[in-house]
Amino acid sequence: xxxxxxxxxxxxxxxxxxYADGVARDALERGLHVMLFSDNVSVEKEKELKEFARAKGxxxxxxxxxxxxxxxxxxxxxxxxxxxxxxxVAASGTGLQEISAVIGNRGGGISQAIGTGxxxxxAAVGGIMFIEGMKxxxxxxATKVIVLVSKxxxxxxxxxxxEEIKKIDKPVVANLIGGDPAGLKKAGxxxxxxxxxxxxxxxxxxxxxxxxxxxxxxLAERAREIAAAAAAxxxxxxPSQRYLRGLFSGGTLCDETQLMFKTAIGGVYSPAPxxxxxxxxxxxxxxxxxxxxxxxxxxxxxxxxxxxxFMLRKKRIVQExxxxxxxxxxxxxxxxxxSNLAPGEELAPAVKKAKEIAAAAGRHLxxxxxxxxTDGDPQxxxxxxxxxxxxxxxxxxSNAAASALTVEIIKLRGGxx
Numbered sequence: 001x002x003x004x005x006x007x008x009x010x011x012x013x014x015x016x017x018x019y020a021d022g023v024a025r026d027a028l029e030r031g032l033h034v035m036l037f038s039d040n041v042s043v044e045k046e047k048e049l050k051e052f053a054r055a056k057g058x059x060x061x062x063x064x065x066x067x068x069x070x071x072x073x074x075x076x077x078x079x080x081x082x083x084x085x086x087x088x089v090a091a092s093g094t095g096l097q098e099i100s101a102v103i104g105n106r107g108g109g110i111s112q113a114i115g116t117g118x119x120x121x122x123a124a125v126g127g128i129m130f131i132e133g134m135k136x137x138x139x140x141x142a143t144k145v146i147v148l149v150s151k152x153x154x155x156x157x158x159x160x161x162x163e164e165i166k167k168i169d170k171p172v173v174a175n176l177i178g179g180d181p182a183g184l185k186k187a188g189x190x191x192x193x194x195x196x197x198x199x200x201x202x203x204x205x206x207x208x209x210x211x212x213x214x215x216x217x218x219l220a221e222r223a224r225e226i227a228a229a230a231a232a233x234x235x236x237x238x239p240s241q242r243y244l245r246g247l248f249s250g251g252t253l254c255d256e257t258q259l260m261f262k263t264a265i266g267g268v269y270s271p272a273p274x275x276x277x278x279x280x281x282x283x284x285x286x287x288x289x290x291x292x293x294x295x296x297x298x299x300x301x302x303x304x305x306x307x308x309x310f311m312l313r314k315k316r317i318v319q320e321x322x323x324x325x326x327x328x329x330x331x332x333x334x335x336x337x338x339s340n341l342a343p344g345e346e347l348a349p350a351v352k353k354a355k356e357i358a359a360a361a362g363r364h365l366x367x368x369x370x371x372x373x374t375d376g377d378p379q380x381x382x383x384x385x386x387x388x389x390x391x392x393x394x395x396x397x398s399n400a401a402a403s404a405l406t407v408e409i410i411k412l413r414g415g416x417x
Contacts, residue, residue, distance in 0.1 A: 002030060002032075008032065009032060010034070010070065011024075011027040011032045011033070011034055012035045012075060012076070013027065013034060013036050013038060014038055015038055016038070016040075017038050017040025020036060020040075020041050021041055021045040024060065025049060025052065028049070028052055028060070031056070031058070033053075034049075034060045034061065034062070035061040035065055035075055036060060036064075037062060037065060037066060037076055038062070039064040043119055043122075046060075046063055046117070046119060047126070050120075050128040050129050053129075054128055054129075059114065059133065060129055061115045061129065062115070062117040063117050063119075064118065065093070065116065065117045066115070066338075067090070067115050068115045069088075069100065069113035070113075070114075071112070074337050076337070076338055077093060077307065077337065077339060078096075078097065078100075078337055078338075079097055079104065079335060079373050079377050080104075081100050081104035081376070082104060084103070084108050084110055084111060085109065085142065085143060085145060086103055086108055086109065086110055086111060086143070086144070086146075086147060086203070086206050088112070088148075088149065089116065089133035089134055089137065089146070089147070090114070090115050090149045091115075091116045091118050091119075091120050091130055091150035091153075092118060092149050092150055092151060092177075092252040093115060093252070094251060094253050094372065095149040095150070095175075095177070095195055096113055096149060097250070098196070098199075098250075098398070099175075099196075101199075101373055101374055102195070102196050102198075102199030102398060103203055106199065106200065107203070111137070111142040111143040112137060112140065112143065114129075114136065116130050116133060118151065121150045121152075122153070122154055126154075126156070126157060126160075127153060127154075127160050130148075130153075130157070131161070134146065134161070134165075134168065137170075138169075144205075144206055145171045145172075145173065145205045145206045146170055146171070146172045146173070147174075147175075147198055147199070148172065148173070148174040148175070148176070148184075148189070149195065149252075151176070151179075152177065152178045158179065158184075161187075165184065165187040165189050166187050166188060172190065174189040174191055174192065175191070175192040175193075175194065175197070175198040177252060177255050177259060190211060193400075194256055194399075195256060195398070195400060196398035196399070196400040197215060197400070200218060201215065222401060226404055226405045230411075230412055234412035237327055237363065237364050238324070238362065240324045240325055240363075241324070241325065241326060241327035241363060241365075241413060242288075242327055242410070242414055242415035243286075243288050243290070243326060243327055244289045244328050244330060244406055245290055245320040245323075245328070245329050246329075246331075246406075247291075247316050247320070247329065247330070248292065248293045248294060248331070249293075249294055249295055249307045249313070249334055250293070250295070250307070250399075251293045251295055251296070253332045253334075253372070253399045254270070254292070255274065256399055256400065256403065257291055257399065257406075261291075261403070262275065264411070265407060265411065265416050266289075266416060268289045268290065269287050269288060269291075270290065270291050270293075271283045271292055271296055272293060272296060280292070283298055283299070286320060288415070288417070289410065289415060289417065294316070295307070299312060307339045307340060308339065309340070310340060310343070310350075313331075314349075314350035317329060317331075317347075317350045318350060318353055318357065320354070321353075321355070321357045321358050327410065327415065328367075328409055328410065329366070330406050331347070331367070331368070332399055332402075333347070333369055333370070333372065333388070334372045334373065335371060335372060335373025335374070335379045335381060335384065336372075336373055336377050337377075337378065339379070341379055343379060344383065344385075344386070344388050345387060347388065347393075348387055348388065348390065367392060368393070368394045368395075368396060368402050368405055369393050369394070369395055369396070370397070370399040370401065370402040371384055371385055372399070
């Protein structure tokens, strides 16, 4: 490959995990940056690769890195977003997708979007590539604003990130889902409450606007819309309908929803709960407010990822509609390269069937979703949105907005823990 394309400076590697370390090291030795899509690479090997890369001035994005946008090229699961002045470092694939899509849909653009793999910010790896990604964007003349996104980093990694922020003379926006933003704010970053807000703050900063004023304007109008929609939906429901059933394909989006529910309502049951007390006993059967990430290993044994294959989610949508306690089914739809090419066509029949099942029992079922993507994606966001709305889905502009609407409906239904 190098002989055929001598100007290449990056290798995207997707081989079985037991071979991935050797292939990645070979690429690094040849002076190539690495995007390592492969999973099942030990954390010890990951750290060795990243230390080796750092010594050579190279990046290793991954293992299990599913998304990046480098020099305008969307890699693996990524969305089509125009070039611009906002750079992202993400230890979260769907987090990177959601933020970059928000930025693109608000008219902003991406300079570089660097994925690190989710384990990078854990203590065992030490944030090696997260810090290197920050340094790369700080030195990049095309990057004017830097966005950081991850699940909560280890305390020692958070301290390193905060120290690195202090050295950067560009605005830094941070959304570390479930983490304490105080340290980052003290270091000089703009903390964001959710993924959408991170994107909105970045767009405002890239335009030289006051981010606080911009956010207030967007959210004030949003709050009015959500209150009206929640009241209208709740009024149609039976007394038994009290709970949320969230069926996700993006792990970070699932975590964001859990966090919003925990803050506003209380615990949410899940196979991978934020609060261990709400561990779901049977992953195939929901109870009370439940959210599941169908991309977790226990759901994908022998199956493609749910961003590609909707079969399991379609079955679960119909199953949840049969439960008299279900008030809202909440979905994420993630577009982009590598994802299912016809998500609207696939999901619409399942949604219609679910609504028919509920209606036959005299119930009104709310189906709410967000679409992570842009009109430039192969699936075309506008087209998918039209198909879902025609099936009776309430489509919100972000996962945070979809979750906020769901929270308000469940509050009105009395499904508070």
